[in-house]
Amino acid sequence: MFDFIRSHQRWMQLILLLLIVPSFVFFGVQGYSSFMASEPELVSVGDQPITLGQFNQARTAQLEQYRNALGSQFDPAAFDTPEFREQLLNRMIDERTVALAAAKGRYSVSDETLRRTIAAIPAVQENGQFSSQRYRDVLAAQGMTPTTFELGLRRDLAIAQVLQPIGLTARVPAEVSENILALLTEKRTVERRVFSATDFSKSIDVTEADIKKWYDSNQSKLLIPENVDVQFIVLNEQAASKNVKVTEENIESFYKQNQARYGQPERRRVSHILIELPASANDAVKAEARAKAEDLAKKAAAAPQSFASLAKDFSQDTGSANQGGDLGWITKNMLVPQVENAVFDLERGKISGVVESPFGYHIINVVDIQPASVKSLAEVKEDITNEIRKQLAAEQFAQLGSKLTSLVYDQRDSLSPIATALNLPIRSASGLTRDGLLPASQRSGPELPEDEQTILGNPKVRQAVFSSDVLKEKLNSGVIEVSPDVIVAIRVSAIHPAHVPALAAVSQQIKQRLTDELSLAAAQAAGQKELDLLKAKPDSEVKDFEPAVEVTRQQPSSLTREQLEAAMSASPQPLPSFVGVAGADQYTILKVSKIEPGAKPEATQLNQLQAQLSQAWGAAEEQAALKVLRNEFKVKLLPDANKLISGELDAAKL
Template structure:
């Protein structure tokens, strides 16, 4: 229902920014600093450099994540000058938010950091039976991503600090009703239109193409008729799965791993508990805490005398709205699901036992352990193959990380051949012919690694073509596959003879002229009908009402043109023409502007919620503009031409 918020977010954000920014510019601001002279820096924020390597790695990782989630995308679609610059802008914003949070003395304690890490399902799997973290496996997990525990934890801490500040802005973002209506009104306006489309196909039959026309078109557009530039290459692949297949697992290792998994399975036991909670307000004074503790101790004393009253007292006194009505029952949960003090108490209890008072950030708890449920262990023989695969994978990850470093060094240090790296690591050099640039049609059967956009870019780089040296080691799949390649032969793109491309040339010229004819006819009818609206009688579609919320299937370019055109006068329609690219030319008559239909209560509430989210985003953008002025920000990378034009 509310796709219009997403499709038109740029427009709505512009409206909101006009409403919000004046509230921020009352704060004093400083000017931008002068450009630095560090050749490796692409931006400087408050004296901290963002280096080219950091920028490129961040952009590459973002593209890899997008490609992994959406296989149909091509790297060339994502790796544009504009998207690269957008990545840099995001990195600048993140650093600005961190600086502002540090200035405001935002802190993340070690306990908060530990609680956040404990909620990560991958890290949760590394817990030992006593609830502590298996530090060796933790280091191995991070090493596979090129991180140390200190680096990873510092990045999580910084992210939590930034999140505190941004969430604070979101909580305080309020859209006053009048301003909200001003922002929504342009979106919810409806216009009644009639239209016709002059399509290129309608003009094809009337277009004649002579030999002279064809030859002239061929000569004027040589780039359309070039053969694809090609290279023959040799390449070397280091693959995690191939490493794993060469690993032999001993019976003793399998048995030891089985015992370890049994222990880990025991650590996954679930416990069912009930509790009585007496809450403490944040910042409660010592006197207030003492009063709440005294009430909790009275309840505990009653339970010591008669444990069977637990559900009764929980219903009567617990201040946990989620469980009080159920007699304090919290259901089953595993380690990592509750705050640490509560969890430690639950997993230290015997079935049926009642804890002493447990204090957490929520208040004082009295806990009763109701039931223990533990997953059954499978027999060794039933899980032998799975355990062997797990062990091979674990060992392969370690060996792959070591081999990856050697692979990268060898292809770089002995750049005139892949043979030394292949011999040192027991790999096979393979060959491929007629490989073309990214976006072209590759030969059938080409190895998937050679279709990687980064590798193709490296192969067709000028130094690779001229010197025929190894490319750098390129990560095709994060932590799983590296590839390096070298050009053996290069065949530049060449203009193909006219006779070889005659059918394609004729079709392209016919399409171009058909499109020009449709555009010419559409523009002529538009000019005529503006002067003589009656001449359009019978040529236009039935009337239909369009809005951003109900586009009626209209393309975005048509919708934008209709809603941005001048409103019709009371006694005369307004007209607009829309170039629809290869689909032709549309002529649209705007009959009248229609009042917005009053929304029902549910829809109005959804609209307000959507707008509140966008209002928070707009306030965040306004705040970031303020920060760019408060802290010295230097962007040392030229803005892409299209962005620069839009910004001017």
């Protein structure tokens, strides 16, 4: 056979060509390349997909924002939820939809609008005025140039034009605001009588026959789904750091190598006069600007005390001129190199000659100097110790994680050797289903710590547990990354098929349930009977009511939300008015004896409420417009989107 192929290579090439070409004929090159592509598509917006890779980029950026905002309080696991993933995906869909609408509508932004928007950014202002120098410095610190920033801002402003006018033009009429404010401030005097279910429980008699009847009629409510008992090993920061020791040598070495982090670098208070030089300036313009700068430098050197007035009169840096050229305290890497070198070469109180930079010609005055200072080791020892411990723990975590991965794949039928090798405890839990942990009443063993409940509630963990190898073959799972600093290996120790517990096992539970239901029914019946009597004879003596309280929709006193809604909805005619409110474990009668209209609103209060209502109405209209745009661009969630939201689609597997 192989001899035939070797001796008839041309024929075989032709046959292969005939087999391959039809696939392109039927599917097309684009279809073939899509077939070969491995990245899942989550949503189609128009003819543009949102891919898993794009989602992961957005998620990483979002998590980094939370990490920066929350610092040490940041917990990645708190954001690894279906709700978070769905919210982020919807935001990406909305952004893509609005961007397509902006492109279709040919929205644009004028240079003047762009200029005014940039000038209004507080970060690029000095004393409330736009500073071109600060603008460039801020962008440079972010690794951006004015050109790239302005292109991105122009695009964002164009996109904002799609929905922004809808929200900004929404306006709730003043009459509506007045009516709502009147309802919010309306005051009602309320008395309350509570019929608690527990007060009737002693009179309830639940028989064995009642329990058996309920048991036979409610098998589906008692069904416990298939669940498993599991053993698992957890490697986290706590486990990785338990044997970490920080020595005095570690602390001293770290301090010496990082003294710059624990001190204040040298700072200089700087003023300058700038004569701007346009990028397109010819030699004559440059010579004229330099001559002007040199003249100013001579005047400043001759009379240093006049520097501020010269800056106010002649400096073309609008951000600092009004402050006498003051740039504030400057440290290294804040200014362009030409200016920075001149600043740090000058002595205190000295005036520089003319310094040329990409922005023009500068005359620099170093007003004051603060030398560099460093905190003592004693002041920062605790911080250094904690940081070293974290670094060592991270290294230990990486080493143990690598070792755990290797051991799990080498040892598939038991966790004991792995636990011994890594000095980690084997944890146990029962009652894990495909949808999460069973209620504590249906699980054996002690209550699980919160961190273990979080781990077992993770979709990736449950998916691994109910995979064929782990569930049926009773093999160890692979390493599961629950979060960046928590990894788990798990195995199934026992399987419990779906079943209805024996009557004896749930008899007490059923009895308590029936007692609670019958007690509540008795409380409601007694309360309803009393309510009917009060409505029939509203002037009769009212007994067992709590002292009267005054409530408004904004100040409910001790009333529950349901009770407050009932009290504020009670008919104002006639008074007193009586209403009943059924609760989860009680029945309440409310007596409304007095109604006072809300105070006349002040203009400021009314304007504030109107603005809030208009903003809410605008947001609602924007959401309605988004729905229309989604329909127009035929937004469609693909099957992998649901897998992503539920946690079944794991980006780490790509």
